[in-house]
Amino acid sequence: xxxxxxxxxxxxxxxxxxxxxxxxxxxxxxxxxxxxxxxxxxxxxxxxxxxxxxxxxxxxxxxxxxxxxxxxxxxxxxxxxxxxxxxxxxxxxxxxxxxxxxxxxxxxxxxxx
Amino acid sequence: xxxxxxxxxxxxxxxxxxxxxxxxxxxxxxxxxxxxxxxxxxxxxxxxxxxxxxxxxxxxxxxxxxxxxxxxxxxxxxxxxxxxxxxxxxxxxxxxxxxxxxxxxxxxxxxxxxx
Numbered sequence: 001x002x003x004x005x006x007x008x009x010x011x012x013x014x015x016x017x018x019x020x021x022x023x024x025x026x027x028x029x030x031x032x033x034x035x036x037x038x039x040x041x042x043x044x045x046x047x048x049x050x051x052x053x054x055x056x057x058x059x060x061x062x063x064x065x066x067x068x069x070x071x072x073x074x075x076x077x078x079x080x081x082x083x084x085x086x087x088x089x090x091x092x093x094x095x096x097x098x099x100x101x102x103x104x105x106x107x108x109x110x111x112x113x
Numbered sequence: 114x115x116x117x118x119x120x121x122x123x124x125x126x127x128x129x130x131x132x133x134x135x136x137x138x139x140x141x142x143x144x145x146x147x148x149x150x151x152x153x154x155x156x157x158x159x160x161x162x163x164x165x166x167x168x169x170x171x172x173x174x175x176x177x178x179x180x181x182x183x184x185x186x187x188x189x190x191x192x193x194x195x196x197x198x199x200x201x202x203x204x205x206x207x208x209x210x211x212x213x214x215x216x217x218x219x220x221x222x223x224x225x226x227x228x
Contacts, residue, residue, distance in 0.1 A: 008153055032215050043117070043203055043219030044156075088155065092215070100171075101217065103148075105155035 006104030019076040023089035030091040038086045079111045117220035132191040136204030144207045145187035149200040194227045
C-alpha cells in the first residue's frame with residue numbers, strides 16, 4: 001500500500017463548478033499537509049499548506065485535513081479554465097515523524113469554458 | 114523571487130551513456146532534491162542534500178549518483194543510462210535546517226529520453 005493515495009483522474013468539470021480533490025494516507029505521523037499545482041510543462045508550485053487538522057481558506061481555495069480519517073481535501077470554488085492543471089497532495093512528519101515529503105501521484109483537472 | 118533552473122528542458126541520450134543533469138538555485142537554500150515524475154507514480158525522490166558535500170539516498174537511488182560541491186548547485190548523474198530511466202526529472206530546493214521546511218521550489222524539469 002502506498003503511503004499516500006490520490007486518484008489520478010482525469011477530472012473534467014464545467015466552468016463555475018465546485019471541485020473536490022482528495023488524498024488518503026496511512027502514516028499517522030504526518031503533520032504537515034500541502035497541495036501543489038503543476039501546469040503542463042512546468043514544475044509544481046505550492047498552492048496551500050496546513051498544519052495538523054482543520055480548514056484553511058485562500059480565495060477560491062479551501063484545504064481541509066481530517067487526521068482521524070487520514071483524509072485531506074482541496075476544494076476549488078467557481079472553477080476557471082486557468083485552474084486546469086495537475087494537483088498533487090503532499091505531506092510530511094515533524095521533528096519526530098521524519099522530514100521527507102511524500103507526494104501523491106497527482107490528479108489532472110480540466111475546467112471547460 | 115526564488116528561481117530554480119535546470120540545464121536542459123529536453124535531452125535525448127543513448128543506452129550506456131553517462132548523463133549529467135544540472136540544477137542551480139539562487140536563494141541560498143540549504144536543501145536540494147532530485148525527483149523523477151512518471152505517470153501514475155507521481156514524484157519519487159532519488160537523492161537529496163541538506164548541505165554542501167552532503168547527500169542522502171531517497172526512495173529510488175539505484176542507477177543514480179549526485180554531487181553538491183557548491184551550495185547553489187546540485188547535479189544528478191546517470192552513470193550508464195538505461196531505457197527505464199526515461200522520465201521527467203525535477204529538481205527542487207527549500208530552506209530550513211535538516212529538512213524542516215514545508216515549501217519546495219521546483220525547477221521546470223528535464224524530460225530525458227534514453228534510446
